[in-house]
Amino acid sequence: MTNDTWTLGDRTIRRLGFGAMRLPLAPDRDAAAGVLRRAVELGADHIDTAAFYFMNGLAANDLIRDAALGPEITVATKVGPARAPDDPFPSGQVPTGALRGEVERNLRELGRDRLDLVYLRPGGIDAPTEDSIAERFEVLAALREEGLIRHLGVSHVTLPQLDEARRIAPVVAVQNRFDVSQPADTAMLAVCERDGIAYVPYFPLGGFGLPDDPRVAKVAERLGATVPQVLLAGLLALSPAALAIPGTSSRAHLEENMGAAGLRLTGADVAELTG
Structure with missing residues (x-):
């Protein structure tokens, strides 16, 4: 493992990957495939997706399958949220008894015999719940024992929920909301760094629009970089356990985002961004 890579269970991946949530917003399948293939050309060997990432007749899983990515590309997906075809966002949770079906759906859609990494995501788009995730995580742990899943993760969770999951099966990654201009999940990040768990935040660029933060703008101007590049490089500089999966x-x-891999921030830069 180097400063640019992370060992995820038995796989070593680059810390700057690609999130597929926005991929279905491409004008057509060819355009989406071009973005995905270019991401791999630029070094992204970790692709994050979900069966509920779909829009305008395009689905991220289908696009990833059709791109025929090699086995050296780690594909992570997540299960738990339920989204009907007409829902703009997931609007509930699939029943615990349906989680196996969701894993099998991802296997079919991605055209794989085994999923590299599956996150259990409880709750919706609001703040994480305090509910137990044990029963639902046990389902995924059993599927891991069957060989359908290589590694397990949790998303949108609290520290007690992470502890609960780890008592059931190894957790190699946590995916919570975080960006360096709003570092609210620092306790979780610290636990992940301490225990060798990848911290893979969703919305590393602020979510629904870039943050209008003068600290970020100032660092970007000083370094001759863009705001997205500073946000991503800042995340990677904040902790060796932090991975970034910007999507577009x-x-x-894409070219702009992946350029963040070559941007090196100092400790003073990071302190300015997070202070």
């Missing part, structure tokens, strides 16, 4: 359907934005 734009080739230009």
Whole structure:
């Protein structure tokens, strides 16, 4: 493992990957495939997806399958949220008894015999719940024992929920909301760094629009970089356990995001961003 890579269970991946949530917003399948293949060309060997990432007749899982990515590409997905075809966002949770079916759906859609990493995501888009996740995580742990899943993760969880999951089976990654301009989940990040768990935040670029933060703008101007590049490089500089999975359907934005891999921030830069 180097500063640019992370060992995820038995796989070593680059810390800057690609999130597929926005991929279905591409104008058509060819454009989406071009973005995905270019992400791999630029070094992304960790692709994050979900069966509920779909829009306008395009689905991220289908696009990833059709791109025929090699086995050296780690594909992570997540299960738990339920989204009907007409829902703009997931609007509930699939029943515990349906989690196996969701894993099998991801296997079919991705065209794989085994899923590299599956996150259990409880709750919706609001703050994480305090509910027990044990029963639902046990289902995924059993599927891991069957060989359908290589590694397990949890998403949108609290520290007690992470502890609960780890008592059932090894957890190699946590995916919570975080960006360096709003570092609210620092306790979870610290636990992940201490225990060798990857911390893979969703919305590393702020979510629904870039943050209008003068600290970020100032660092970007000083370094001759863009705001997205500083947000991503800042995340990677904040902790060796932090991975970044920025997503886009734009080739230009992809090139910009992946350029963050070559941007080196100092401790003073990070302190300015998070202070």
